[in-house]
Amino acid sequence: MIWIWIAFVCFVLLMLALDLGVFHRHSHIVSMKEALGWSLVWVLLGVSFSAFVYHGYENHWMGMGSSIDSVDGQENNGMSATVKYLTGYVLEKSLSVDNIFVIAMVFSFFAVPSIYQHRVLFWGVLGALVLRGVIILVGAKLIAEFNWILYLFGAFLIVTGMKMLVMKTEDTDPSQNIVVRLFRRLWPVTARFHGEHFLVRAGSTASLEHEYPGAEVVPDEVVQRTRPGMLMLTPLGLAIIMVETTDVIFAVDSIPAIFAITADPFLVFTSNVFAILGLRSLYFALAGMIDKFRFLKVSLALVLFLIGVKMLTVHWLKPFFGEYFNFYVLGVVLGVLAAGVILSVIMGQPAESKDAKPNDA
Numbered sequence: 618m619i620w621i622w623i624a625f626v627c628f629v630l631l632m633l634a635l636d637l638g639v640f641h642r643h644s645h646i647v648s649m650k651e652a653l654g655w656s657l658v659w660v661l662l663g664v665s666f667s668a669f670v671y672h673g674y675e676n677h678w679m680g681m682g683s684s685i686d687s688v689d690g691q692e693n694n695g696m697s698a699t700v701k702y703l704t705g706y707v708l709e710k711s712l713s714v715d716n717i718f719v720i721a722m723v724f725s726f727f728a729v730p731s732i733y734q735h736r737v738l739f740w741g742v743l744g745a746l747v748l749r750g751v752i753i754l755v756g757a758k759l760i761a762e763f764n765w766i767l768y769l770f771g772a773f774l775i776v777t778g779m780k781m782l783v784m785k786t787e788d789t790d791p792s793q794n795i796v797v798r799l800f801r802r803l804w805p806v807t808a809r810f811h812g813e814h815f816l817v818r819a820g821s822t823a824s825l826e827h828e829y830p831g832a833e834v835v836p837d838e839v840v841q842r843t844r845p846g847m848l849m850l851t852p853l854g855l856a857i858i859m860v861e862t863t864d865v866i867f868a869v870d871s872i873p874a875i876f877a878i879t880a881d882p883f884l885v886f887t888s889n890v891f892a893i894l895g896l897r898s899l900y901f902a903l904a905g906m907i908d909k910f911r912f913l914k915v916s917l918a919l920v921l922f923l924i925g926v927k928m929l930t931v932h933w934l935k936p937f938f939g940e941y942f943n944f945y946v947l948g949v950v951l952g953v954l955a956a957g958v959i960l961s962v963i964m965g966q967p968a969e970s971k972d973a974k975p976n977d978a
Contacts, residue, residue: 618679618680618681618883619679620679621673621678621679621681621883622883625887625890629746629890629894632662632894633739633743633894636739644732644733644735644736644813645732645735646731646732647731647734647735647898647901649901649902651898651901652898652899652900652901652902653898653902654898655895655897655898656895656898656899656902658898659891659894659895659898659899660895662891662894663706663710663888663891663892663894663895664703664706666702666887666891667699667702667703667706670695670698670699670702670884670887671695671696671698671699672695673695673698674693674694674695674697674698674699675694675695675696675698676695681698681883682694682695682698684881686701686879686880686881687760687761687764687767687880688760688767688876688877688878688879688880688931689931689935693879693881693884697943698881698884700943700944700947701878701879701881701884701943702884702887702888703888703947704875704878704943704946704947704950705875705878705879705884705885705888705889706888706891706892707947707950707951707954708871708874708875708878708888708920708924708950709871709874709875709888709889709892709893710892710895711916711917711920711950711954712867712871712874712917712920712921713867713871713892713893713896713899714899714903714913714917716863716864716867716896717896717899717900717903718914719863719867720738720860720863720900721900723856723859723860723863724737724856727852727853727855727856727859728852729810729852729853729856730810733810733812733813733853734900734901735897735901736813736853737853737856737857737860738860738896738897738900739897740815740857741857741860741861741864742893742894742896742897744861744864745861745864745865745868745893746890746893748861748864748865748868749864749868749872749886749889749890749893750886752868752869752872753872753882753885753886753889754882754886756872756873756876756885757876757880757881757882757885760876760880761880767876767877767928768928768929770873770876770877770925770928771873771877771924771925771926771927771928771929772925772929773873773925774873774874774877774921774922774924774925774928775921775922775925775926775929776925777921777925778918778919778920778921778922778923778925779918779922781914781917781918781921782915782918796858796859796862797855797858797859800850800855800858801855804849804850805819805847805849805850806849806850806851806852806854806855807849807850807851807852808852809851809852810851810852810853811851811853813853814851814853814854815850815851815853815854815857816848816849816850816851816854817848817849817851818847818848818849819847819848819849871889872885872889874920874921874924875888875889876928877924877925877927877928877931878924878943878946909961909962910957910958910961911961911964912956912957912958912960912961912964913954913957913958913961915957916953916954916956916957916958917954917957919953919957920950920953920954923949923950923953924946924950927946
């Protein structure tokens with residue numbers, strides 16, 4: 618089984634290397650056509666991978682499907698593993714849409730030029746994959762040892778879903794984020810962008826004056842904390858820090874959701890990876906029109922709530938619905954998300970949103 622993990626990680630690294638080293642070697646503004654094209658590529662890759670999951674678990678390649686899934690107490694065959702993988706993929710893909718709201722807000726706050734946004738998202742996604750991998754492995758180990766943790770996850774998802782219904786993301790001020798405030802207090806930050814660099818070396822006090830045009834003197838706290846040759850964060854560096862910490866917060870919400878479907882680490886990790894890999898192109902495709910789907914956030918909150926209820930009642934519901942229980946769960950998730958999109962299209966934007974000035978994120 619370890620060789621399957623190694624092969625998959627190498628495949629992901631190869632795709633990322635092709636992405637940044639070949640297709641996006643030079644920074645450029647990602648067009649809607651390019652974003653939609655890449656979104657389709659990542660979706661096709663994610664869905665196609667289910668064929669590998671089916672044959673791998675059906676034929677027990679290198680021990681795949683040979684252990685008991687802690688969620689339902691059964692070994693995964695080809696069909697059950699495929700349904701669980703696809704359900705997890707749809708869950709993570711849909712919940713990542715909420716992440717787009719926050720990313721757009723971060724880019725708007727730091728005024729990140731469109732030409733550099735792909736670079737921030739690339740390294741943000743790479744860091745997210747590593748962090749999620751650690752969280753998934755730890756979570757799978759805990760569930761295998763202490764199955765009652767699933768009930769805590771279920772209760773957490775119900776609370777998170779209810780909180781999402783009342784939480785207004787657009788009212789959040791990134792400047793008040795504890796991580797941003799901490800970095801600005803402990804590390805000097807440039808006032809200007811320096812191309813696509815996240816860090817730059819400080820020069821003399823005279824060169825610092827270039828960072829604060831229009832000011833009679835450079836702020837004392839900057840001079841006191843900055844020595845010639847010292848590394849300074851750029852606004853682009855702060856933006857990627859915000860994107861990374863935001864993903865950790867969202868991972869705490871979304872990963873327990875997929876553990877309601879399966880505790881198999883490989884299924885959880887691969888479905889997460891394919892969902893996250895398409896986040897960058899999905900951002901560029903949806904960021905400009907995300908406000909048009911006014912009921913999508915309600916759908917996401919309802920999905921979290923339903924998955925939480927499923928975790929708490931699985932022992933009573935599974936005998937009633939039988940072996941196709943997870944297939945029904947997948948259908949409900951897709952139905953709720955589709956209802957949110959369709960209702961948004963039919964109802965349109967609220968009057969106040971139509972009158973508001975569009976956000977140039």
